[in-house]
Amino acid sequence: MDKKLQSKFFKYYQEYFFTFRMDIPLVEGLLQEALENKYYDLYSFTINLLCRQAIEAGDMDRFCEYLKPLKSMAEEKGGYPLVYCHINEGLNLLLKSKLPKEAIAEFQKALNIYQDKQLTNGLTLYTIHQFMGVAYRNLTDNISAYRHLSIALQTNLNEIFKFHKGITYQWMALIERDFSFTSSALQKALKSAEIFRKYKVDVRLSDSLNLVGSFYIGYAQFDEAMSVFTEGIEIAEKYNLTDIISDSYNGIGALYSAKNDFLNAIENYQKSVKYRNNAIESRNTLNNIGNAYLNSGLYEDAEKYFLQALEIVNSINDDFLRTRLYNNLALNCYHLQRFDDAIEYLKQAEPLAESLNDLDIYRKIYHIYTGIYDEQENYELKADYAWRCTEKTVEYYENRLKINGEFIKMLNSLAIN
Numbered sequence: 001m002d003k004k005l006q007s008k009f010f011k012y013y014q015e016y017f018f019t020f021r022m023d024i025p026l027v028e029g030l031l032q033e034a035l036e037n038k039y040y041d042l043y044s045f046t047i048n049l050l051c052r053q054a055i056e057a058g059d060m061d062r063f064c065e066y067l068k069p070l071k072s073m074a075e076e077k078g079g080y081p082l083v084y085c086h087i088n089e090g091l092n093l094l095l096k097s098k099l100p101k102e103a104i105a106e107f108q109k110a111l112n113i114y115q116d117k118q119l120t121n122g123l124t125l126y127t128i129h130q131f132m133g134v135a136y137r138n139l140t141d142n143i144s145a146y147r148h149l150s151i152a153l154q155t156n157l158n159e160i161f162k163f164h165k166g167i168t169y170q171w172m173a174l175i176e177r178d179f180s181f182t183s184s185a186l187q188k189a190l191k192s193a194e195i196f197r198k199y200k201v202d203v204r205l206s207d208s209l210n211l212v213g214s215f216y217i218g219y220a221q222f223d224e225a226m227s228v229f230t231e232g233i234e235i236a237e238k239y240n241l242t243d244i245i246s247d248s249y250n251g252i253g254a255l256y257s258a259k260n261d262f263l264n265a266i267e268n269y270q271k272s273v274k275y276r277n278n279a280i281e282s283r284n285t286l287n288n289i290g291n292a293y294l295n296s297g298l299y300e301d302a303e304k305y306f307l308q309a310l311e312i313v314n315s316i317n318d319d320f321l322r323t324r325l326y327n328n329l330a331l332n333c334y335h336l337q338r339f340d341d342a343i344e345y346l347k348q349a350e351p352l353a354e355s356l357n358d359l360d361i362y363r364k365i366y367h368i369y370t371g372i373y374d375e376q377e378n379y380e381l382k383a384d385y386a387w388r389c390t391e392k393t394v395e396y397y398e399n400r401l402k403i404n405g406e407f408i409k410m411l412n413s414l415a416i417n
Helices: 003-019 024-036 040-057 060-077 079-096 100-116 122-138 142-154 164-178 182-198 202-218 222-238 242-258 262-275 279-295 299-313 319-335 339-356 359-375 379-412
Strands: none
Touching: 003 024, 003 040, 003 202, 024 040, 040 060, 040 079, 040 122, 060 079, 079 100, 079 122, 100 122, 122 142, 122 164, 142 164, 142 379, 164 182, 164 202, 182 202, 202 222, 202 242, 222 242, 242 262, 242 279, 262 279, 279 299, 279 319, 299 319, 319 339, 319 359, 339 359, 359 379
């Protein structure tokens, strides 16, 4: 491959991933040069970069225009063009259509071709396993997700691409937190930030610092958490990364909530909502504001924000948060002594909890029922729901022990640096 063209690709690749910006005509010019010189591998790598940018920008017309010639080349040449066809189809399904199961099928096809053709490009293999890990994470199959992320982490990458491993460490940290491996998770979050500092990837560093801050909150290291959130905001402001600024203020809100300083928590949550580009993405923060008001005893204000979040959630497919909002509204109505309303919300939460097999929310639902029937002096139903709550709590912890055991077994089978 021509070293001049290769250097151009490296330059454009880094510019996009280091700044979230791309001079599209320049990259399209490289695409044409690769085609004219019959560098089909470089053509595949470059068109993949353009496809990725188009998907993340939400420009699906441009994405489809890029994919057409790649598909034509894939039919003729196979190899990397075919691999990247499946990768980009998978990315579209994962990032745009929110269909992780279907995305995994495309990534698996890409992996099969990569292995069958004995291809050797490390970035390609890394990309496949990284996105398979993310897709499995979206399916809440954390064990499969972690396995693929581990393979991605151990993949040999050119020095220019090693910054990607900071992203892998972030995903692994989130999964380890789910399994309550908080010490190891914090170390991986710190490793992620260390990698982004080393390679001067500021736009990724600010996001990584938000993750580190969330772990510090869990350890009640509030000064350290505030320090990294503040640094994250300063970096994100330089690049006008408003969504990351929003995440930082959401983190500061969580910090104040952990300190039971709900007034400052609400102030920072509201800043988070203000900076969010897409109102749909503010739904979790609106729920956080509702919880802060609920914990402050300001139940009317809490209800307003829970209902705002629910209105957004009802317009999209987010049953996980919908279940929690119904539960939160029920708890809020319980405190307002509106028991009939509380029961109606619980009735809507129950089938969602069952469909998600969400034992944690199930036990919380039954706990609220227990409180309602206690207030109503219906001691027979109170005893019934108290028993159900106990059963679900035992089942919840037994299930966590089982899954954690499977996770530890999987960790023992991996050699992770």
